[in-house]
Amino acid sequence: MTDRELEELFDVAVKFHGHRCPAMPLGLRAGLAAMERLGVQRAQNKELYVLSETAASHAMACFLDGVQAATGCTYGKGNVEKLNHYRLAFTLIDVAMGRGVRVVVNPDRQEASLRSRFVELRAQGVEPQDVPPEITDPMIHAVMTAPEDELFSVSEVFETDFEPPRGTFEWLRCDLCGEGIFAPGARMRDGKVVCQRCEA
Ligand SMILES: [Zn+2]
Ligand SMILES: [Zn+2]
Numbered sequence: 112m113t114d115r116e117l118e119e120l121f122d123v124a125v126k127f128h129g130h131r132c133p134a135m136p137l138g139l140r141a142g143l144a145a146m147e148r149l150g151v152q153r154a155q156n157k158e159l160y161v162l163s164e165t166a167a168s169h170a171m172a173c174f175l176d177g178v179q180a181a182t183g184c185t186y187g188k189g190n191v192e193k194l195n196h197y198r199l200a201f202t203l204i205d206v207a208m209g210r211g212v213r214v215v216v217n218p219d220r221q222e223a224s225l226r227s228r229f230v231e232l233r234a235q236g237v238e239p240q241d242v243p244p245e246i247t248d249p250m251i252h253a254v255m256t257a258p259e260d261e262l263f264s265v266s267e268v269f270e271t272d273f274e275p276p277r278g279t280f281e282w283l284r285c286d287l288c289g290e291g292i293f294a295p296g297a298r299m300r301d302g303k304v305v306c307q308r309c310e311a
Pocket of ligand 2: 189288290306
C-alpha cells in the first residue's frame, strides 16, 4: 500500500468512525498488518472473518472500527464477531484457505497511551471530538508512522477449521402483521407464521 493509499484509507475510516482518535488508526494498522501477514486483500464479501477480543467501550470500540475499515469485515456483512474479552486483540481468518493470524496490541504501547493527556481528558468525560487537535494529532501521527513491531505482535499464520455462520434466502410473511422476514426469524404459532415482534 502506498502512502497515498494509506492516507485515503485513513480519511475514509475517520469519516466512518466519526471522530479523530488514536485507537481507530491503531485498529486500522492492526487490520493491515494481519492482512499482510495472511497475504490477503480487503474483503469484498465474506472472504475474511474477524473474531475480535474487544468489548464495547472506549479504546476497544474505536480500535474495532479501524479493523473493520482496513479488512472490509463489517457488522453489516456479518463477518465480524465480538468476543468481549476486553483486550485489544483479534484474529483475522482467511475463510476459504482455512488460515488465520492473531494480532495483539503491544501492552507497553497500550500502557503508555493510557497515561496520555488524551486519555486523561477522556477519563474526565471530554468527548474524543472535543480533545484539542494539538493533543490528538501527534498521537495519530505516531500510530500511523510507528514501525509495526512497536505497535503489535502478529502471530505466525496458523490453520483453522473455523466455519462462518451461513445465511439463507428463505423468506416468509408474518400472518399477523404481513411484514416480510427471513426464515430464522419466523415462529409457527397455531399453524400461523408469526414474527418476533408480533410474538413479543
Ligand atoms: Zn475513536
Ligand atoms: Zn408480525
